[in-house]
Amino acid sequence: MSLKNRRACGLLSENNIGETIKVSGWVNRRRDHGGLIFIDLRDRSGLLQLVFDENFSDFTIVEKLRNEYVIEVEGELRNRSEEAINDKLATGRIELVGQSIKILNTSKTPIFDISDDTANVDENVRLKYRYMDLRRKEMQDNLILRHKVTMAMRKFLDLNGFLEIETPMLGKSTPEGARDYLVPSRVNPGNFFALPQSPQIYKQLLMASGMEKYFQIARCFRDEDLRADRQPEFTQLDIEMSFVEKEDIINLVTDMIKEIFKETMSVDLADSFPRITYKEAIDKYGSDRPDLRFDLELIDIGEIVKDTEFKVFQSVLKKGGTIKGINGKNCGNILSRKEIDGLTDFVAQHGAKGLAWIAIREDGISSTIAKFLSDSELENIVKAMDGQIGDLLMFVADTKEVVNNSLGALRLELAKRLDLIDENELNFVWVVDFPLFEYDKEENRYVAIHHMFTAPQEQDLELLKTNPLEARAEAYDLVLNGTELGGGSIRIHDYNRQKEIFDLIGFSEEEAKVQFGYLLDAFTYGAPPHGGIAFGLDRIIMLMRKCSSIRDVIAFPKTQSASDLMLGAPSYVTEKQLKELSIKSDLKKDK
RNA sequence: GGCCCCGUGGUGUAGUGGUUAUCACGCCUGCCUGUCACGCAGGAGAUCGUCGGUUCAAGUCCGAUCGGGGUCGCCA
Numbered sequence A: 001m002s003l004k005n006r007r008a009c010g011l012l013s014e015n016n017i018g019e020t021i022k023v024s025g026w027v028n029r030r031r032d033h034g035g036l037i038f039i040d041l042r043d044r045s046g047l048l049q050l051v052f053d054e055n056f057s058d059f060t061i062v063e064k065l066r067n068e069y070v071i072e073v074e075g076e077l078r079n080r081s082e083e084a085i086n087d088k089l090a091t092g093r094i095e096l097v098g099q100s101i102k103i104l105n106t107s108k109t110p111i112f113d114i115s116d117d118t119a120n121v122d123e124n125v126r127l128k129y130r131y132m133d134l135r136r137k138e139m140q141d142n143l144i145l146r147h148k149v150t151m152a153m154r155k156f157l158d159l160n161g162f163l164e165i166e167t168p169m170l171g172k173s174t175p176e177g178a179r180d181y182l183v184p185s186r187v188n189p190g191n192f193f194a195l196p197q198s199p200q201i202y203k204q205l206l207m208a209s210g211m212e213k214y215f216q217i218a219r220c221f222r223d224e225d226l227r228a229d230r231q232p233e234f235t236q237l238d239i240e241m242s243f244v245e246k247e248d249i250i251n252l253v254t255d256m257i258k259e260i261f262k263e264t265m266s267v268d269l270a271d272s273f274p275r276i277t278y279k280e281a282i283d284k285y286g287s288d289r290p291d292l293r294f295d296l297e298l299i300d301i302g303e304i305v306k307d308t309e310f311k312v313f314q315s316v317l318k319k320g321g322t323i324k325g326i327n328g329k330n331c332g333n334i335l336s337r338k339e340i341d342g343l344t345d346f347v348a349q350h351g352a353k354g355l356a357w358i359a360i361r362e363d364g365i366s367s368t369i370a371k372f373l374s375d376s377e378l379e380n381i382v383k384a385m386d387g388q389i390g391d392l393l394m395f396v397a398d399t400k401e402v403v404n405n406s407l408g409a410l411r412l413e414l415a416k417r418l419d420l421i422d423e424n425e426l427n428f429v430w431v432v433d434f435p436l437f438e439y440d441k442e443e444n445r446y447v448a449i450h451h452m453f454t455a456p457q458e459q460d461l462e463l464l465k466t467n468p469l470e471a472r473a474e475a476y477d478l479v480l481n482g483t484e485l486g487g488g489s490i491r492i493h494d495y496n497r498q499k500e501i502f503d504l505i506g507f508s509e510e511e512a513k514v515q516f517g518y519l520l521d522a523f524t525y526g527a528p529p530h531g532g533i534a535f536g537l538d539r540i541i542m543l544m545r546k547c548s549s550i551r552d553v554i555a556f557p558k559t560q561s562a563s564d565l566m567l568g569a570p571s572y573v574t575e576k577q578l579k580e581l582s583i584k585s586d587l588k589k590d591k
Numbered sequence B: 001g002g003c004c005c006c007g008u009g010g011u012g013u014a015g016u017g018g019u020u021a022u023c024a025c026g027c028c029u030g031c032c033u034g035u036c037a038c039g040c041a042g043g044a045g046a047u048c049g050u051c052g053g054u055u056c057a058a059g060u061c062c063g064a065u066c067g068g069g070g071u072c073g074c075c076a
Helices: A059-064 A123-128 A137-159 A200-208 A246-265 A278-285 A311-318 A337-348 A375-384 A400-417 A495-504 A509-523 A537-544 A575-580
Strands: A020-032 A036-043 A046-053 A070-079 A094-105 A182-184 A192-194 A213-221 A233-242 A275-277 A298-300 A322-328 A356-361 A364-367 A392-398 A428-432 A437-440 A445-448 A475-480 A483-490 A530-536
Touching: A020 A046, A020 A094, A036 A059, A036 A070, A046 A059, A059 A094, A137 A213, A137 A233, A137 A246, A137 A537, A200 A213, A200 A233, A200 A509, A200 A530, A233 A246, A233 A483, A233 A537, A246 A428, A246 A475, A246 A483, A246 A530, A246 A537, A275 A278, A278 A298, A278 A400, A278 A428, A298 A400, A311 A322, A311 A392, A322 A400, A337 A392, A337 A400, A356 A375, A392 A400, A475 A530, A483 A537, A495 A509, A530 A537
Parallel strands: A046 A094, A275 A428
Antiparallel strands: A020 A036, A020 A070, A036 A046, A070 A094, A182 A192, A213 A233, A233 A530, A298 A322, A322 A392, A356 A364, A356 A392, A428 A475, A437 A445, A475 A483, A483 A530
16 A cells, blocks of 8 residues: 555545545544444544444454554545434544555554643643644644744735845844844854844845835744743744835735734734824823723823822822822722732732722722822712722822833733633734833933834924934834734934934944944935834734643744753753854853 | 742642542553444552651651743843
8 A cells, every 4th residue: 555645534525425535644542342443533634533343354453553553544435324423523424444554653652642622731741742742633723823824924915016035044143122142153253143133124124125025924033031922933924115104004914914814714804903102002001012802991190189198199299200090890899808918919010019999888988098188089089080889999109110010910910800801802903103212221321112223203303302202203013902913113214314313322323333334324325215014923823823822833832941842952062062163161061 | 030830650630747649531451343532340550850858757848959830020
């Protein structure tokens, strides 16, 4: 029997009844009735029930089959009898009667159950035996969707005139941004390449090259600590276009996202996504990636208590801080005193020194701070926050940053506890009008919020000279359910403008030339106006598949300590290798 | 670097300082011709992550360490 003419298990149907068919795959499960054995055969397309009875010439081979053996079987496809139909299976109305069988490979007893849909196996084990984990249907579906999404992206962008262009992995370390992964250069001792944190500069140079419309499904590397949605290497859909304005890019990628959801999940999204300014997002939700599936808005009560006697509020306001509250609807009834104390610990993780609260009860107000506030202040606060009986009003008074961070996080936490989130909703929002800079107190200078090639908004150009922190950028982020899917900007394409920005973030002319001379040069040879965006592919797939970590949509991900449990990477290398690279380690080797 | 959680047969788990360390699935042997989480009978399988401490006695308490996860910092 040759491997040719193999059919896909999951694609067979009643249309194939009576045909002699060859299938091959893995033994998903066997049911041995003595003189009759059923095998659920699994291949990538699905499951098919095979039947063998004791009259079959190679029945002794069938008796030896175990889970995950790889077999090839030829036989006749037939209808199951009425009572034997299994509605849970796509191929539940048919079965293959085995007429010949060959064991292509045996398998040790699987470490965990491949046929079980639930991934309730320790992630350690799954990662060490990743090739087994990836046999599970859930994981196959994740990678299949990922494939479909990238295909849809390529198709959409191709139809819109984009060129897919590869850029180098071995590039140059640049200041700002994340920590680089470095690669030593053997032929240039003491010199290092950096793996790209993103193809940002390359794609701008491609615009200077006249490519006009570029995209790449690009691997990016950042040597920072890991999270559920952060891996040291991850994939971006990277896009850049010439002769465009912000609206062109927003419109294009809105259409692309719609197309992707339609084509891969048959989901119809709205024609356009709502927009929110950065300022409004921070003011109302305490985050630049607000989850708008629920309300729980932050309310500033600074104005109400501006003349308060309450020392804590007084001193915060005097120092230019902020006092905001959030109304935990009905929380007064739901949360115990202990749980409320727990929320205090929760906001403390985000820097808040305390969580003041006012519980509105049937019999009046219960509060940690009521005694420090006047009746009218109290009344106005309750009114401003629409406090009803049963509500729990919670407040943080601190610097603007701490207030927004802690209440933004509390908002999400409350939504979870109060079960306010509709898991099936797809809430897209564009966040626009980001500031160009923020102030870094440690380094005592401005730093770019997006990156230093982002163009300022036309009407804010004057502010660059007077009050740079007020200047807004021509930048935009696309947020889905509180996760930043992607972000981009219109770039600077003018030599002097770019120098001005470098100057503001404290780059000397000298330094700018050394670091980015080639880019500045490019601007002097007719670089077109351009802009673009980049999307986190892993995050998109994670959200589409409702996974809790991008590890589940990456074939071979790394653990939180950035290691690969299957390969045992990273690992020590030989002294000879290091020597060739002119590298010395100051760590004691323990092997 | 900080905080929090987890680590017990192959897998998932139970386990008030004193048990022969619980149960389910899986595995092995035998039986079984319509199952699909097949069934029935029997069996094997655990240095309780590692090291140290407290104690007459530690899976259990304490400390350290290793591994995994969540999160803050960090991630333009």
